[in-house]
Amino acid sequence: MADYEDARAGVFPRKKFMDLLKSYERGSISRRHFLGVTGLGAATMALGGAMPGLFTRPAYAEGDLGNQLSIATWPNYHNPDVLQEFTDKTGVAVDVNVFGSNEEMLAKLQAGSAGWSMFVATNYTISTYQQLGFIEPLELAKLSNYDAASQAQRFANEGMVDGVVYAIPKHWGTTGFILNTARVDPKIATWKEFWDRAMTDYTGRAIVHDYQLTAIGMALKYYGYSFNSVDTTELAKAEELLMKAKPHLFGITSDYQPPLRNGDAWMSLCWVGDAKQLNRDDPNMLYVLGAEGGEIWTDFFVIPKDAPHREAAYAFLNFLLDPAIQVREAEVAGYPLTDKRAVALQPAEVVNDPILNPAAELLSALEFGAAVTLTDPNRAEIIARFKSA
Amino acid sequence: MTAALATSNEGRRKSVVTALLLAPTALWFFVLLILPMLVIIVFSLGERGPVGGYQAALTLKQYASLGSRLAAFKNTIMLAPAGTLISVLVAYPLAYFLAVKVSPRWRYGLLVLVVLPFWTSLLVRTYAWMFILSGKGLPALLAAIGFPEIQMINTPFAVLLGIVYAYMPLMVLPIFVSLEKLDKRLLDAAADLGSSPLRSFLTVTLPLSLPGVVTGSLLVFILLMGEFLIPSLLGGGKIFFIGNALVDLFLQSRNWPLGAAMSLTLVIVMLVLITLYVRLTMAASAGKSRSLP
Numbered sequence: 205m206a207d208y209e210d211a212r213a214g215v216f217p218r219k220k221f222m223d224l225l226k227s228y229e230r231g232s233i234s235r236r237h238f239l240g241v242t243g244l245g246a247a248t249m250a251l252g253g254a255m256p257g258l259f260t261r262p263a264y265a266e267g268d269l270g271n272q273l274s275i276a277t278w279p280n281y282h283n284p285d286v287l288q289e290f291t292d293k294t295g296v297a298v299d300v301n302v303f304g305s306n307e308e309m310l311a312k313l314q315a316g317s318a319g320w321s322m323f324v325a326t327n328y329t330i331s332t333y334q335q336l337g338f339i340e341p342l343e344l345a346k347l348s349n350y351d352a353a354s355q356a357q358r359f360a361n362e363g364m365v366d367g368v369v370y371a372i373p374k375h376w377g378t379t380g381f382i383l384n385t386a387r388v389d390p391k392i393a394t395w396k397e398f399w400d401r402a403m404t405d406y407t408g409r410a411i412v413h414d415y416q417l418t419a420i421g422m423a424l425k426y427y428g429y430s431f432n433s434v435d436t437t438e439l440a441k442a443e444e445l446l447m448k449a450k451p452h453l454f455g456i457t458s459d460y461q462p463p464l465r466n467g468d469a470w471m472s473l474c475w476v477g478d479a480k481q482l483n484r485d486d487p488n489m490l491y492v493l494g495a496e497g498g499e500i501w502t503d504f505f506v507i508p509k510d511a512p513h514r515e516a517a518y519a520f521l522n523f524l525l526d527p528a529i530q531v532r533e534a535e536v537a538g539y540p541l542t543d544k545r546a547v548a549l550q551p552a553e554v555v556n557d558p559i560l561n562p563a564a565e566l567l568s569a570l571e572f573g574a575a576v577t578l579t580d581p582n583r584a585e586i587i588a589r590f591k592s593a
Numbered sequence: 594m595t596a597a598l599a600t601s602n603e604g605r606r607k608s609v610v611t612a613l614l615l616a617p618t619a620l621w622f623f624v625l626l627i628l629p630m631l632v633i634i635v636f637s638l639g640e641r642g643p644v645g646g647y648q649a650a651l652t653l654k655q656y657a658s659l660g661s662r663l664a665a666f667k668n669t670i671m672l673a674p675a676g677t678l679i680s681v682l683v684a685y686p687l688a689y690f691l692a693v694k695v696s697p698r699w700r701y702g703l704l705v706l707v708v709l710p711f712w713t714s715l716l717v718r719t720y721a722w723m724f725i726l727s728g729k730g731l732p733a734l735l736a737a738i739g740f741p742e743i744q745m746i747n748t749p750f751a752v753l754l755g756i757v758y759a760y761m762p763l764m765v766l767p768i769f770v771s772l773e774k775l776d777k778r779l780l781d782a783a784a785d786l787g788s789s790p791l792r793s794f795l796t797v798t799l800p801l802s803l804p805g806v807v808t809g810s811l812l813v814f815i816l817l818m819g820e821f822l823i824p825s826l827l828g829g830g831k832i833f834f835i836g837n838a839l840v841d842l843f844l845q846s847r848n849w850p851l852g853a854a855m856s857l858t859l860v861i862v863m864l865v866l867i868t869l870y871v872r873l874t875m876a877a878s879a880g881k882s883r884s885l886p
Binding site for chain 2: 305307308310311312314332336408414416450453454455456457462463466467468578579581584585587588589591592593
């Protein structure tokens with residue numbers, strides 16, 4: 205039988221092929237940018253659809269959920285084994301569409317052709333999505349694994365609009381900068397020093413995110429302004445700094461792990477998950493929360509209004525909210541969790557990790573992204589001008 | 594009288610058939626070219642919506658703010674012609690070799706090799722260049738043999754290399770075709786009349802293969818003007834083409850009217866450049882053939 209299967213699929217068995225494809229998607233070659241341009245997730249979907257034999261479809265006790273589900277999310281954000289387990293349990297194959305920023309997702313939603321059953325959204329987008337009618341209040345009755353009491357309020361609050369739950373947290377985290385201390389001064393501790401050094405002794409070695417919220421936010425921090433400022437004079441100063449820094453930068457990209465790993469770049473704006481992955485492989489990689497402050501964030505699951513395969517989306521969300529599953533997801537994504545039940549199941553070294561869970565006093569200077577930054581036309585234009593300069 | 598009537602009937606039937614045959618193409622062009630073009634024109638006169646997108650208006654302010662994307666225009670208008678020129682310089686000798694020097698037995702096999710890279714996705718090939726040009730790739734190799742360490746990735750050089758690599762086959766094919774058609778007896782005649790090989794090449798081969806060069810250059814140039822993938826991967830967000838600015842305006846900063854104004858401007862700039870180019874090369878080739886003895 206196995207021989208027959210192998211023969212039918214040619215020299216390369218299907219199972220092996222799908223595993224390989226999944227491993228690409230998981231990160232062997234997948235990078236933020238690469239996936240953003242290719243939509244390898246979409247390719248997986250097409251292949252999955254074209255080879256239905258790959259996905260065994262057992263009967264699902266809670267009614268027919270259909271056989272597929274499309275989600276929009278970040279790269280390297282899910283555990284492929286978890287997705288596979290959901291498919292094995294329910295017969296629903298999960299197509300993963302990968303995006304580089306909330307703004308990209310918003311553009312897709314505005315164009316009106318997304319077709320997602322569920323997507324992830326950072327805290328500062330929730331109220332705008334709600335106002336624009338892009339997301340629906342969650343039917344908590346369908347989410348037996350959700351326990352409001354076990355959520356850290358500080359994070360969960362951002363998912364509510366007028367007391368109604370629109371979004372349930374997946375992870376929280378911080379945005380700071382990373383230094384390769386083998387090449388740069390490990391004492392750089394402030395955003396002011398980060399930008400100044402990037403323009404002087406480390407010219408050609410620094411990376412800035414291709415993302416308005418953090419690129420502009422951290423430039424504002426140089427002057428000690430709020431990370432979220434939309435004040436035109438403050439934004440003008442931030443733009444001035446960005447433009448002055450641009451010729452000195454190695455690049456403007458959210459795909460900064462490869463150049464940091466191969467030594468092309470020595471410092472970069474950095475999300476804590478990337479910092480953890482870099483530091484795990486190279487202890488010289490030092491993650492710093494700029495003394496002036498920076499970003500603290502929560503990423504949420506939301507369900508779009510009129511979502512296709514809505515029942516399957518709720519089943520999937522409920523599956524992901526199981527504390528044991530949350531822990532397995534966190535093992536891959538590398539970000540801390542907001543659900544106390546799940547945190548209790550995590551190994552002590554993860555919970556006490558100084559990169560993932562910095563001391564409370566370091567967190568107090570950080571700001572949550574504000575809703576206004578998502579739609580402020582000046583911020584959108586400044587990041588666009590910065591890139592095209 | 595009857596004969597005249599029959600001819601006119603015949604003529605009418607012919608024109609009906611012609612119209613029917615052209616209808617699908619006309620419909621295609623209308624739905625996929627004229628209609629979107631009209632949408633773009635209307636959008637370009639509008640305003641950015643409060644949360645992005647398009648809001649109806651009648652203003653020219655998008656065109657007035659095109660200057661904010663000057664660097665993207667400059668990069669494109671410098672690097673696209675430069676890429677085309679380098680492609681010609683590299684592709685011509687190769688096409689000449691294939692069409693004139695190689696024995697016919699090998700010719701088409703070698704030609705397939707030129708097209709072979711197209712069997713893999715451009716994206717994968719460009720991604721490979723990212724690693725070749727990054728610090729641990731070519732620069733490290735050069736440093737090992739004594740050259741000073743230089744940065745290659747995220748520079749105009751990397752983008753130029755990437756576009757020449759990607760589009761050169763498109764240049765080789767038309768030049769190859771025009772050189773292969775070349776009547777070799779003309780070269781024999783030139784030699785008989787005492788012309789040096791260089792002079793034969795300049796006065797016979799080159800002018801007669803010029804149509805291939807023009808076709809190839811237009812093909813490559815037009816594609817390069819709209820390029821976005823290669824600058825985005827090999828330019829690291831530092832070398833922006835108009836294509837990158839457009840992707841950003843529609844998919845990130847969500848300023849559709851400015852994006853529409855930019856794409857219209859791009860179309861106009863390309864029309865002007867292409868008209869100039871075709872006029873100049875035609876004049877040059879006319880001048881050349883007149884000067885033939």
